[in-house]
Amino acid sequence: MKNILNLFLLTFLSIPAIAQKRLGLNSPNGRLQVDVSITDSIRFQLAHDEEIVLNSGAIAMKLGNGKTFGIKSHLKQSKTITVKQEIPAYFYKRNRINDEYAELTLEFKEDYKLIFRLYNEGMAYRFVSTAKQDFIVNEELAAFQFQKDYKAYIPYVKTKEKTIEGQYFNSFENTYTYSSLSKMDKLKLAFSPLVVELDHGKKVCLAEADLQSYPGMFLFNPTGRTALEANFAPYPKSIVQGGHNQLQQIVTARQPYLAKSKAKTKFPWRIAIVSTSDKNLADNDMVYKLAEPSRLKDISWIKPGKVAWEWWNNWGLSKVDFVSGVNTETYKAYIDFAAKNKIEYVILDEGWAVNLKASLFDVVPEINLKELVAYGKTKNVDIILWAGYYAFARDLEEACKHYSQLGIKGFKIDFMDRDDQEMVDFHYRAAETAAKYKLMVDFHGTYKPTGLNRTFPNVINYEAVNGLEQMKWTGPEMDMVTYDVTMPFIRMIAGPVDYTQGAMRNATKSSHRGINDEPMSQGTRCRQLAEYVVFESPLNMLCDSPDNYAKEQECTDFISAIPTVWDRTIVLNGEIGQYITTARQKGNTWYLGALTNWEARKLDLDLSFLGSGDYAAEIYQDGVNANKIASDYKKQRMEIPSDRKLSINMAQGGGFAIKIFKKQTP
Template sequence: MKKGIFFILTLFFFNATFSQEAQDFVVTSPNGKIKVSILVGEKITWSVLHEKNQILAPSSISMTLDQNEVLGKNALVLNSKREKVNTTFESPFYKKSTIKNQYNLLLLNFKNGFSIEYRVFDDGAAYRFITQKKKDITVKSEEVSLNFDQDYGSLMPYVRDLRNPKDPYISSFEAHYANKKISEFAKDTLAFLPFLIDFKNQKKAVFLEANLQDYPGLFVTNNASKSGFQSRFSKYPLQEKNGGFNNINLLITERADYLVKTKGTRNFPWRIIVISENDKDLANNDMVQKLSEPTKIKDISWIKPGKVAWDWWNDWNIYNVDFKAGINTETYKYYIDFASKNKVEYVVLDEGWSLEDDIMKHSPNVDLETLIAYGKERNVDIILWCSWMALTKNTEGILKNYANLGIKGFKVDFLDRDDAKMVNSIYDIAQKAADNKLLIDFHGMHKPTGIQRTFPNILNFEGVKGLENNKWTPNDDVPTYDCSIPFIRMMAGPMDYTPGAMRNATKSEFKPSNSAPESQGTRCHQLALYTIFEAPLQMMADSPTAYMKEQESTNFIAKTPTTFDETVAIDGEVGKFVALARRKASTWYLGAITNWDSREITIDFSFLEKGKKYEAEIFSDGINAEKAAVDYKREIIAVDSATKLKYRLAGGGGLAMVIKY
């Protein structure tokens, strides 16, 4: 009897000692190309291989809670679970109707009530912390380290200098990409996600996050060894005051020493690496959708994507009329008439229709009720601009009031933060808007992280340096940026870039203008953006007068959908060019753009259904587009799945098509 007890005790202590030694776990992608290795010891690290290439060197992860409890320090694995998943799901108002969701899963359950879940797909890998605490918790910090085995190139959107006396976490999230090596990451600065690492062997990786709820967004800064990056998060706001542009921002005057106080049992955001062997695949990636929560809105039949006649970028600059153009009822009737004639679904009333700090008080020059009725008679609905600060003074009351009047949505601006308080506010606005059957366009906003799947009444986000900014920035290289964001920023979700300029300029001729703004690049570059850039609610940035003078281009924009059933990435190279085709029902739409380098591209029409003859309406750069960026050629030709055509894109140029049978 005593010998038996001694054996059991010996076995117990042996297992207890063994379980606290470093443990290795491996999970691979369904196709076997990606291998994620997890080491659980004094720290928890993960590394990622793609075939023989090291994408991520061993990188530690942890989460520090109150009472200095560190999830990930000397962690004890209780058990593990593996699962193979191969499903599909529908995501409304997206670039494709059905998404394939195949991955291998590893769930590690640890002592002290937490888990880490890893998912490995054929195109990337992700992990998230999960806690199972009985009481609420305070998250003090999170460690997300990203280490690399070599000094690779990166495309990094910087946000602010950490030495700046202003709060470095207050940002419009509008930045071009700095093309530098990892070691050249500017010291004491922050960058936001997504960003790209170039492995110089045709492979690239983009780093993102998804399912950001009740938690701050992730920033990165350089690590001490200059071989990678480490995480930074904005602390929870305690005190705020009015400030910023027109005094309509809430500036943070005091922050807590923690990230968030939250539920003890919950899932935390996904940390994601997407890996590509071909640049074009990044422009047709669904990872954020796959890692986001399904819709919380049972009836989505009232949600109507579409295009918007927009006033602000063109400075209400209409002419050949017998009234004074501006923020007034007559001008907006003109916008509505234009939208109705061209079957544009919405008109937005941007700043000026109300008091900026009290949107329940209208401008005496804007008869809102008359405009709503006028639009309804012409099948045009109204969307209202407002600041986040003004809306959140009485979110539920304001949304209910304007929904009852017949307004269809709000463009909410100047959020300019992604701390946990702001993230929670975004979910609150989305839910209350859905309760009142209202659409939301979050302008002045951080990048999306999948909330558009959860709340599909959110049809767009900014978090991009779009056309509205570009009209004042002659030193920005806009065509190169346009050829970069489909492979980086657009992976996170839709972009309120606001294309559609009818005044187009070459690199040498572009000049800033407020009331007669121009775009960098050709007319066809602008037309192509309506297919390339994802935006279920897509602005038409120029004035009705400009569009009516260019009716042929306007017709093309007006008939291009804003959501699609299928997307095919034809070709592309980050920062140089991109070509995408998208299908809506049986009609295909194609867009291609280039940076300031003119180039010849080949369009392979093999994405078309075999055996059918199609008619392609094609807008290509005109022979004189290098000098006159407005120059284009329109032609209609027959094509089929065997067709291959070469086109020369002018510097800053583009190509746009509608293909139907």
């Protein structure tokens, strides 16, 4: 593995304690600058092209021993380095990442460091303890102040709870509220990433990375000013079993502190991404780059791929001689479908374990897991099991060992719905234990990714997205089409999404209805195809029934052939809430996917990234009647013009998907 590291030590200063100190740091391309002010408190100012884009409030941590990080601190020394290297990426949107940044480390006499990093695309900072003793964190101060009353894309916590404490329990999935900062709901938390829209097309995205043994960061605006404050769930004091089918742990009281921290703890990175083009937001690597590198030496056993999934289509089989549902016969039919279409996995979602027992060892009598695993092996199809959080957490080691020996390849773990320190610790234990037994993990009902998928590459996907499942029980009142062209610029900055696309029943804005047994998507058929390219998803579901895919074999063939991890990704164009076009390369083949909002749109594409040679394309685009009949589409094959220019029309709520390949030389 080739790894290029260019490390220059620029300065190393021993600085006596003084009343005030200002230090600066520039990004590698010189366009971003952070100025750090150290007085009784520590604050920073971030500028882009000499324009201030962000000011901080005092950044600090208050500890249980009466000490603080960031308040009346005494600077001991500072060090600045620049790093330019290439790092490997596993099961990601590209296989190599250029990692170039400048770093300023401030070491203080109060047993901590404060580290700032400036990339060309943004800034990050973190606290690091240098103490030799464990300690408690009572509070963290972080506020992000903006120059004007800008508008923001706000993913509020979706809950009926009115108190801040009640909002800590949530599924981290919601659409975006487009609102000025001052008009934000003072009583509501929002989860990150969150994007603020500045002047002249600039945007700032607030996020976090390398969240380990510490609560996740919420954002809110309790003052009505033009600032966002960080908020964190305190450590649980008492917990009871409850929630969905007794599979959750409900916090009934919390401690007066955030975290129990070990000596030498590295706290999460606080990130401010700065973009002058929306398409750059949709193709940003900062969260992955800032995460701890892989702890796994051998990842050869991790196999991303597609999954035939039964829950969304309600085990929807017809023309069979058995009652479809949670039984061995139904899952054999799904295995047959997966084998026919070269789909790697079938998932057994909720229902295979006896309800209300919260045990992964009580399998319903209608299911013979050993028989299903063996049957799948004969068809080259493997099994993944859904697991409720409490059942999985309680018997973590035993469940992983047992089902790994049985031949199961992974777990979809659901209904955590918290990100306090105790729950964040569970995610790392689950990932590590699963890896020990060569099991993949797909986290559902959980907080957004913060880089755990780099640290443990067997964490193959995350939910924390307002996915297609919402279409089973909501109608036009939920605008999924607009969400689909907003989420890639915001939530997907954090990492992959298990959105679960692939609907073959498609509806217009006026015809969509929430129907549990025969659900449909909003928007066109080609939109569903394109989402397999636009949405990053290393373990990718086919949500609809085998019956519907058999009726639409042409689309099924296209979906089943699309890779789920990539060598290279380019976002060609896009505007938040409007449209997006993404190109992804695997080997010698390129796939393009584009989505629009409810506005019909013509996109002009520049395919110069293809380079030299003659190329042909297989194009799936909205049919001429797709504005009325959303399933209408047209497939055509064409040669890519030598000037590499291509224009394609999309219907309302539409999209297109293209496969591009080099023509064979005679």
